[in-house]
Each structure stands twice: as structure tokens, then as C-alpha cells.
Amino acid sequence: MAKLTIAFAKGRMQTEALALMERAGIGMSEDARNSRRLAVEDESGSYRFIFVKPSDVPVYVEHGTADCGIVGRDVLMESNADLLQPLDLRISCCRIAVAACAGAIPSELGALRVATKYPRIAAAHFGARGIPVEIIELAGSVELAPVLGLADAIVDVVETGRTLSENGLDIVEVIANSTGRLVVNRASYQLEAEAVSRLINALKGVLKEDESL
Numbered sequence: 001m002a003k004l005t006i007a008f009a010k011g012r013m014q015t016e017a018l019a020l021m022e023r024a025g026i027g028m029s030e031d032a033r034n035s036r037r038l039a040v041e042d043e044s045g046s047y048r049f050i051f052v053k054p055s056d057v058p059v060y061v062e063h064g065t066a067d068c069g070i071v072g073r074d075v076l077m078e079s080n081a082d083l084l085q086p087l088d089l090r091i092s093c094c095r096i097a098v099a100a101c102a103g104a105i106p107s108e109l110g111a112l113r114v115a116t117k118y119p120r121i122a123a124a125h126f127g128a129r130g131i132p133v134e135i136i137e138l139a140g141s142v143e144l145a146p147v148l149g150l151a152d153a154i155v156d157v158v159e160t161g162r163t164l165s166e167n168g169l170d171i172v173e174v175i176a177n178s179t180g181r182l183v184v185n186r187a188s189y190q191l192e193a194e195a196v197s198r199l200i201n202a203l204k205g206v207l208k209e210d211e212s213l
């Protein structure tokens with residue numbers, strides 16, 4: 001049987017993604033779970049799991065280094081990768097939103113300064129509305145930017161809303177909802193059709209169980 005490589009987004013989605021896999025009967029040994037190894041086999045030896053930065057998941061899958069990946073829609077929207085997206089895994093539900101300091105009045109002078117980890121999503125969003133923006137790309141802790149005057153607004157992921165509220169920011173507009181997705185390399189989908197559909201069906205089985213709860 002072909003061994004599939006699955007790329008997992010490290011961080012907030014990892015625990016939920018691995019729990020879903022476990023329920024689908026594709027689990028890691030305790031030794032692998034507790035290790036810091038970035039590439040491990042599942043217990044059956046049918047899958048190789050690799051753990052990478054979320055924005056690198058589409059890169060590994062598009063290049064075919066990984067056959068499949070589990071990553072958020074936010075990351076996929078930001079990426080230009082050409083991937084198949086056969087399954088919404090309904091994990092790590094969040095929103096991609098524009099937020100600003102509570103009560104802030106947008107400046108009428110010049111372009112709106114928007115801080116974000118998602119420059120493409122932000123540019124497309126404001127571009128579609130004809131609003132001129134200066135995108136300030138940050139790697140994290142984006143909520144700090146309007147508070148300290150680096151930006152007028154942010155485009156970021158909101159999950160519980162705690163980070164926004166504890167930093168005095170409000171949602172101005174929701175751009176899109178995001179959940180974890182299974183993505184598949186186009187060639188693997190054909191060449192490893194049997195193994196890929198086994199994985200998809202196993203995950204679908206778990207999603208069905210949740211539906212019937």
C-alpha cells in the first residue's frame with residue numbers, strides 16, 4: 001500500500017487535526033506524540049505525518065512533497081497554491097475580520113493603514129471596495145498595531161474574540177469564515193487515488209458521527 005505524506009499546520013489547529021485523525025483510526029504512537037520530530041509515521045505505517053508552519057502546508061502539498069495537508073481556509077485564501085480541497089473538516093472555526101480600536105474614526109487623510117499577516121486577503125478585500133490601503137505586513141501580535149498607532153485597522157483571524165477585546169479592539173467587518181480543510185496534491189489525487197480516497201472516507205466517517213450527535 002502506498003504511504004501517504006500528510007502535512008499538518010503546527011500550532012492552533014494541530015491538536016484538533018490529530019484528534020480527528022485518531023478518531024479516523026490514523027494515530028501516532030505515544031513516543032511519536034511526545035517527540036519533537038517533524039516527520040513521523042502513524043502506527044500502521046501507512047502514513048507519514050509532517051509538521052510545518054501553517055503557511056508552508058500549501059507549499060509542501062502543491063510541490064507534491066506532501067500528498068495531503070490539513071490547514072485553515074484563511075491560509076488557503078492567502079496562498080496562491082493550486083490544490084484540491086475535497087473536505088471541510090469543521091475544526092478550528094474562526095473568522096477573518098477587519099478590526100479597529102473601539103470607537104476609532106477612520107482617517108480621511110490618505111490611505112488606510114492596515115496591519116496584517118494576510119496581505120493578499122487584506123489587499124483584495126479593500127481593493128474590491130475601492131478603498132486605498134497601505135498594507136503593513138506583520139508576523140504576529142497584529143492587534144498591537146492599532147493600539148500603538150502603527151496602523152488604523154487590522155485584518156486578522158478571530159477565534160474566541162479574546163485577543164481583540166483584551167486589547168480594546170472591535171470587529172468592523174467579517175471578511176470570511178474559516179475552518180480546517182483537507183487539501184490534496186493534484187497528481188497524488190490521481191496517482192494515489194486509492195490511498196487518498198481511503199483517507200477521505202475515514203475522515204468523512206468521523207464527520208458523519210459528529211453530525212448525528
Ligand code: PRP
Binds near residue numbers: 012139141143160164
Ligand atoms: C491568532 C490571531 C489572533 C488570535 C485570535 O494569533 O492572529 O491574534 O489568534 O484568537 P482569539 O480570538 O481566540 O483571541 P496566534 O495565536 O496564532 O498568534 P500570533 O498573533 O503570534 O500570530
